[in-house]
Amino acid sequence: MKAKVNKLALTLLTLALASSCAAGSTSSTQSQQSPNAFEVSNTSKARTTIKIDGSSTVYPITQAIAKEYQASPKNKVQLAVNISDTTGGFEKFCAGETDINSASRPILKTEMEVCKKNGVVYMEFPIAFDALTVAVNPQNDWAKDITVAELKKIWQPSAQGKITRWNQVRASWPDRPMNLYGAGQKSGTFDYFTEATVGKTRASRNDYTASEDDQVLVNDIIKDPNALGYFGYSYYEKHQNQLKALAIDNGKGAVLPSRQTVEKVQYQPLARPLFIYLNFRDNQDKGLVNKFVEFYIDKAPITASAVGYIPLPDESKHLNYVHLYQGKVGTVFGGKAEMNLTIGELLRKEGQF
Secondary structure: OHHHHHHHHHHHHHHHHHHOOOOOOOOOOOOOOOOOOOOOOOOOOOOOEEEEEEOOOOHHHHHHHHHHHHOOOOOOOEEEEOOOHHHHHHHHHOOOOOOEEEEOOOOOHHHHHHHHHOOOOEEEEEEEEEEOEEEEOOOOOOOOEEEHHHHHHHHOHHHOOOOOEHHHOOOOOOOOEOEEEEEOOOOHHHHHHHHHHOOOOOOOOOOOEEEOOHHHHHHHHHHOOOEEEEEOHHHHHHOOOOOEEOEEEOOOOEEOOOHHHHHOOOOOOOEEEEEEEEEHHHHHHOOHHHHHHHHHHHHHHHHHHHHOOEOOOHHHHHHHHHHHHHOOOOOOOOOOOOOOOOHHHHHHHHHOO
16 A cells, blocks of 8 residues: 555656646646745735644644744744634634644635635645544443444434433443543534544534543543543544543444554544645745745654654655645645545645645
């Protein structure tokens, strides 16, 4: 699989580099017109702070890269890294309040429309893959795996107030209360998880403990023997001695989340790409924001791996550079998330941007 992905990505990279020589070329996947990436605004002001917001899932990557960037005395700009989660982050980003939004799903059509209305032109960069993890307390000695159908049974809106005990999900499980923990409704994780399990974005029961901060969910599950919750893989890996991940069975056998099962296209449908979005005004200025994005693209594979996510192949980094210097704006996802997307398919999309 890896060899095929590399061969495919190298071919796409060659095509992308060749296309950079074609003046004025545009892509049918782009949602906005791309200005010249190398224009320098004569009215741009000296920048002292880069505002970054968005996903708590992507936060560990961004935080680590920002810390490394600011450690150099040459990089005097201040990096304000906050968490509003993906949806909350896009609200600020599309209002022009932030420079970079991190996201655990692609930008949605409604968000694209708000950005367009406010004149916010954006660039999309995939930076890692995640294995969205369903976890329980280690004292839970009955559940080792769970099917996608059982996850739907638990989380669908009609389950609210009705599916409240473990034995209601699987008869062999004990008659104990099931306490649910999950992403808040401004979270990209919430959007992705509901579509992947229930079959419809944002369709979920509401009687659960919700948070836009994955670390809060982790802490709650660690304290609750009857807990079941979901969050990004990085948070599980960091606390794996205090949590237990459930293997996910999508009809082809139960598979635990791991870097290897994502790379081998075995962990479905909860494997997903992670992104950062850049407000193109900052790229157009060719100032400090653009310099930081170049640094981010360069460091993303190593940093993603270090904090617990699945790094994308080197070809993805090269494609991101091509898109940055070509000024490729918009999204290749058409305003919706895609279930069961593989790393190879992501590279194919990016190569055709």
